[in-house]
Amino acid sequence: MTPELAFLGQFGDAIQFIFVGETSREGTQVGGSQFLELTWEHVKLSGLSMAIACAITIPLGLWLGHIRRFSFLAISASNIGRAVPSLALIAFFVAYLGIGFTNLTVALVLLAIPPILTNTYVGVTQVDPETVDASRGMGMTEPEIVARVELPLALPLIFGGIKTSAVNVIATATIAPLAGVTTLGDPIINVSGYGDTGRLAAAIVVASLAVLTELLLSAAQRAATPRGLKLESDPSRRRRLPTRIGRAAST
Amino acid sequence: MPELLAQVQLQDRSTSEASCIADNGFCPSWIADNLDRYVDPFVQHVFLTLASVAVGFAIAFALALVAHRHRWLIAPIVQVTGIMYTLPSIAVFFLLLPLTGRGNLTAIVALVAYSLLIIFRNVTAGLDNVPDETKDAGRGMGLTDRQLLWRVELPLALPEIMAGLRIATTTTVGLATLAFFAGAGGLGEQIFADINFKSNVVVAGGLAIVLAALLDGLILLAQRAITPWTRARTA
Numbered sequence: 001m002t003p004e005l006a007f008l009g010q011f012g013d014a015i016q017f018i019f020v021g022e023t024s025r026e027g028t029q030v031g032g033s034q035f036l037e038l039t040w041e042h043v044k045l046s047g048l049s050m051a052i053a054c055a056i057t058i059p060l061g062l063w064l065g066h067i068r069r070f071s072f073l074a075i076s077a078s079n080i081g082r083a084v085p086s087l088a089l090i091a092f093f094v095a096y097l098g099i100g101f102t103n104l105t106v107a108l109v110l111l112a113i114p115p116i117l118t119n120t121y122v123g124v125t126q127v128d129p130e131t132v133d134a135s136r137g138m139g140m141t142e143p144e145i146v147a148r149v150e151l152p153l154a155l156p157l158i159f160g161g162i163k164t165s166a167v168n169v170i171a172t173a174t175i176a177p178l179a180g181v182t183t184l185g186d187p188i189i190n191v192s193g194y195g196d197t198g199r200l201a202a203a204i205v206v207a208s209l210a211v212l213t214e215l216l217l218s219a220a221q222r223a224a225t226p227r228g229l230k231l232e233s234d235p236s237r238r239r240r241l242p243t244r245i246g247r248a249a250s251t
Numbered sequence: 252m253p254e255l256l257a258q259v260q261l262q263d264r265s266t267s268e269a270s271c272i273a274d275n276g277f278c279p280s281w282i283a284d285n286l287d288r289y290v291d292p293f294v295q296h297v298f299l300t301l302a303s304v305a306v307g308f309a310i311a312f313a314l315a316l317v318a319h320r321h322r323w324l325i326a327p328i329v330q331v332t333g334i335m336y337t338l339p340s341i342a343v344f345f346l347l348l349p350l351t352g353r354g355n356l357t358a359i360v361a362l363v364a365y366s367l368l369i370i371f372r373n374v375t376a377g378l379d380n381v382p383d384e385t386k387d388a389g390r391g392m393g394l395t396d397r398q399l400l401w402r403v404e405l406p407l408a409l410p411e412i413m414a415g416l417r418i419a420t421t422t423t424v425g426l427a428t429l430a431f432f433a434g435a436g437g438l439g440e441q442i443f444a445d446i447n448f449k450s451n452v453v454v455a456g457g458l459a460i461v462l463a464a465l466l467d468g469l470i471l472l473a474q475r476a477i478t479p480w481t482r483a484r485t486a
Contacts (some may be wrong), residue, residue, distance in 0.1 A: 010349040082418065083463035085425035088456030091442045095452040112297075171339030175429075178446055188345065188432070194350075203345035207338045214337045 014200040024193050029055075031198060039205060042183040045101070045176060047167045049108035053165060056109070057116040058158060065154070065160055066146050079146035081114030086172040099180035107179070111172055112165035119161025123154025144174025152226045159221035163214060170210045174202075184209070278450045286454070287440060294460055297438040300426045300466065302358050304420050307366035312412075315374035316400070325451075327377060332368035340397055340426045355433030361433065362426055366419040373415025377408025378474035410481055413474035417467050424463040438462075 008015065021032025049050035065068050091105040127150050135149045151158075174185035187194035194202070222230075268383040271278035311332075338346075343361040351357045382406045389403040405412075428439030441455040475482065 025399065040423050046318055079421070079467075080423045082425065083457045085428040085439070085456065085463075085469070087428040087439050088452070089461055091452040094446050095449045105268055165338070167337055171341060174339060174341050178443075181277055185341075188341070200345055200349065202344040207342040210337050210339050210342070211334065 010197070010200060011148075013197045013205075014204055016199040018205060026197075028193070030187070030194050031201060035201070036183065036185055037204065038184045038202075039209070041181065042170070042173050042176075042185075042206075042209065045105065045108065045181060045183060046166070046173045049105050049169050049173075050112055050162070050166050052105070053109045053112035053116060054162065057113050058089050058120055061120025061250060062108050062124055062151060062154070063118050065121045066142070066150060068125055071121070071125070074117055077109050077114040078118040081111070085173060086111055086168070090172065090175055094179050099178075103180050104176055104179040108169050108172060112169050115164040115168075116158070116161040119157045119164075120154060121158030126149045126193075127153045153229065155224045155226070156221060156229060159217060159224065163217045163221070166213050167210050170206065170213060172196075174206050257465060272448070272450075275447065275449055277453065281450050282454055287484045289438070289454060289458060291460070292436055292438050292441050292455070295435070296424070296427055296459065299355070299358055299362065299430055299435060300462070302355075302418065303362035303423050303427070304416070305364060306359065307363040307419060307423075308370055308416060310363065310365045311370035311372055313371035315371050315378070318375060319369075319378050319400070319404075327439075328371060329368070332364075332371055335364040338364070338369040341429050341432055342399055344429065348433070351391070355435050357428070357433040358430035362423050365426060366423055368430065369419045369422065370412075370415045373411050373418075374408065375416075378404050379410030380411065381407045408476070409478050410474065413470060413478075416471045420466045420470060421463045424459060428459055 017031040019032065019036060020037055024030045052149045058068055061074065064074050089107055089111060093103050096148060097106075098233040113188070124146075131149060131153070132145060135145045142150070173183050176183040177185045184202050184206050187198040191199050272281060276295065314324075314328055316326055340361050342359060343364065347357045347360055349372045351360060351369060385403060385407065389399045427437050428442065430437045430438035431443060438455045438459045442452055
């Protein structure tokens, strides 16, 4: 271990493992550049699952929110999603459909859908009905209203759902080796080839990946929030509305 | 003689079972015979969930009450608990191992850390949503700040507080399936032990889902019982 990291103890070893790596008992290189490959596989799996989930769910949530129907389905989706443990979901897929990148991606898409669906639906339905009426009065067609009024106003909540899902998918991709996909979970599940240091190193990288994703999506969320909504959420400028109903409408 | 008969029956059943297990089918008879192996993990799962949610609620509730008096604390508390919420529990289990070792403590610390943001946010939102007029009326009746908090604000915030508790509980049941990585057992250990065997996965995974739904329903019933006025309003 380099002397600069010595004070960190096992964490120092793990950090060295991430950047330099070592030779395992079987003689293969673990850590270092090999971790880069694991990270890339982890990001690829999570990114693909999130992209598919967003492509399916956001249009569906926008449409359901616009017609203001099936609210029970949209709201309870995230309740049901929360009740199904990610390990159980992956296990169902492994036991019934088999292992592999495709099956695992489908499982992660299913995991990612509920928070995005609920947040998109709620985001659209809480747009002030007067705003929608005004847009209709200006001669906008229904698709235009969805795309140019409801979607921008719902964006902060949609991003909230995407953040929840993305972090959850990255966390769950850690157990992907159970389904035969070699992600950063490999040192955690197949600890024999990496040792405790490799496992701790993988935990550090997974945690950093989750925090980084959260920060990036938060920045994207701020950038995508319409200026009018930003003014409203700025407490120094917000007019205190007297009733509960009024306050709910203002958020 | 009856012993022999029993043995024959046992053998008979085990051959049909053996073929079911060999085909990796869904074997109700295997499940019936092996249900007792899930009892201890289930009990451990309940323990992990209840202990984590109880500690998490105590900490988050106390933080929310302090932040209710000192509003500037809300932002830093949300930021710190937000980072804890973002860190995947499976990673936190291993990050804690060098510090707290393998076992229940590591698992509970990680699960508590995860639940703080959910509960804190809901308690704070509940207290903030109490109408100003109601608080003014309470003050007009001569209530002190402390009385106002315990007799007016907290009862009115109960639906949101309980909603937070429900979310935290179902989430913790799910995350506790990973607690075996921290050496704390639970239903996840059973899933992991034989992940290719359908019967095993269905029972262990199913029990986790049933537990989540059961605890969710219990909290909802408790909420109905202690907030009778909300029923009158919706009726």
